[in-house]
Amino acid sequence: MTPFAEFLSDPGIRGPLILTLRVCVVTVPLFLTAGIGLGYYLGRSRSLVASCVDFVVSAPMVFPPIATGFGLLLLFGKKSLLGRALHDLFGVELVFGFWGLAVAAFVSGLPLMVKPVQAAVGGEVARFMEVSRVLGKTEMETFFRVVLPLVRKNILAGLFLAWTRSIGEVGVSLMLGGNIVGRTNTVSLEIYNSVFTGDYQRAAMLAMLLAVASLAAMFVLRHLSSD
Numbered sequence: 001m002t003p004f005a006e007f008l009s010d011p012g013i014r015g016p017l018i019l020t021l022r023v024c025v026v027t028v029p030l031f032l033t034a035g036i037g038l039g040y041y042l043g044r045s046r047s048l049v050a051s052c053v054d055f056v057v058s059a060p061m062v063f064p065p066i067a068t069g070f071g072l073l074l075l076f077g078k079k080s081l082l083g084r085a086l087h088d089l090f091g092v093e094l095v096f097g098f099w100g101l102a103v104a105a106f107v108s109g110l111p112l113m114v115k116p117v118q119a120a121v122g123g124e125v126a127r128f129m130e131v132s133r134v135l136g137k138t139e140m141e142t143f144f145r146v147v148l149p150l151v152r153k154n155i156l157a158g159l160f161l162a163w164t165r166s167i168g169e170v171g172v173s174l175m176l177g178g179n180i181v182g183r184t185n186t187v188s189l190e191i192y193n194s195v196f197t198g199d200y201q202r203a204a205m206l207a208m209l210l211a212v213a214s215l216a217a218m219f220v221l222r223h224l225s226s227d
Contacts, residue, residue, distance in 0.1 A: 007205055012190075013190075013202075013206070015182060015185070016185050016186055016187045016189070016190040016206075017187060017209070019098070019101070019184070019185070019186050019187075020167055020186045020187045020188075022098065023098075023101050023102050023105050023166070023167075023186065024163065024166070024167065026102045026105075026106075027102060027105045027106045027109065027162075027163075027166055028159070028163060030106050031106070031109060031110065031113045031158075031159055031162045031163065031166075032113075032155070032159065034106075034110065034113075035110060035113030035114050035117060035155075035158060035159070035162065036113075036117055036148075036155060038053070038110075038114045038117075038118075039113070039114045039115070039116070039117025039118040039120075039121060039151075039158075040117065040118075040121050040143065040147065041053070042054050042057070042114065042118045042121075042122075043117065043118040043119070043120070043121025043122035043125075043126075044121060044122070044126075054118075057110060057111055057114050058111050058115075059111075060107055060108055060110070060111055060172075061111045061112075064171065065108070065169070065170065065171025065172050066171045066172075066174070066175065068107065068108075068171070068172050069104065069171055069172035069173070069174060069175025069176055070175055072103065072104070072107065072172065072175065072176055073095060073175050073176060076094040076095055076100070076103070076176070077095055078093065078095060083095065094176065095176060095178070096176075096177060096178035096180060096184060097177070097183075097184065098184070100173075100176035100177045100178075100184070101173055101176065101177040101184055101186060103176060104169055104172040104173040104175075104176045104177060105166035105167070105169055105173070106166070107172060108166055108169045108172050109161075109162030109163060109165040109166035109169075110162065112158060112161035112165050113158040113159060113161070113162035115158070116151075116154040116155070116157050116158040116161075117151055117154050117155060117158055119154070120150070120151040120154040121147065121151065125146075125147060125150045125151060128146050128150060129142055129146060129147065132145075132146045156221050156224055160217055160218065160221045163217065164214045164217065167186075167187065167188065167210060167213070167214075168188050168210060169186075169188060170188050170189060170192055173186060173188070173189055174189065174192075177189070179192070179193070181193070187206055187209065187210060188210070190202075190206055191203045191206045191207055191210075194206065
């Protein structure tokens with residue numbers, strides 16, 4: 001068995017890897033649906049409501065991750081109204097569990113998914129949308145047959161940025177997930193743990209895994225964008 005295969009066979013490594021993959025399975029579809037929907041809405045609307053939504057979506061890009069995580073902890077904690085409602089109605093506890101990690105990853109990556117779509121819809125794509133309406137196309141037809149094909153590269157770029165941001169998230173995940181070993185320690189948090197305990201070799205191997213995954217995603221993105 002090679003050293004790398006032996007490294008991956010370690011239960012202490014497999015656990016964070018599987019947990020990170022589970023988070024990705026949840027967040028990637030959310031990035032696509034919520035990111036495209038919000039980007040389309042914010043790119044077209046200039047209302048006060050849209051400005052407030054834009055501020056909330058953009059906040060994680062400018063707020064320190066720890067501050068963002070603390071705010072979400074207050075919002076979804078067991079003693080908050082929303083946290084109690086989620087527990088009583090659906091039996092879901094976000095804090096210090098898998099769903100807390102998923103929320104942390106989603107909130108951290110969402111702005112990077114929304115902004116490229118928002119910029120494209122608010123730019124030259126708007127002219128093609130007007131032409132589509134003049135030709136008698138409905139809003140739904142315009143969205144699926146005009147907007148989506150034109151912003152395809154922006155969607156791919158946003159998805160790549162959002163995904164890489166989410167898998168590297170530490171600050172928000174630390175607050176919502178709690179970094180419980182064997183339960184809520186993702187790959188990025190396990191890198192943090194390894195550095196904290198002085199195991200730099202373990203941290204380097206995990207960092208290399210994230211780097212390889214990001215480079216592979218970038219290669220796929222460039223290939224799809226060139227089509």
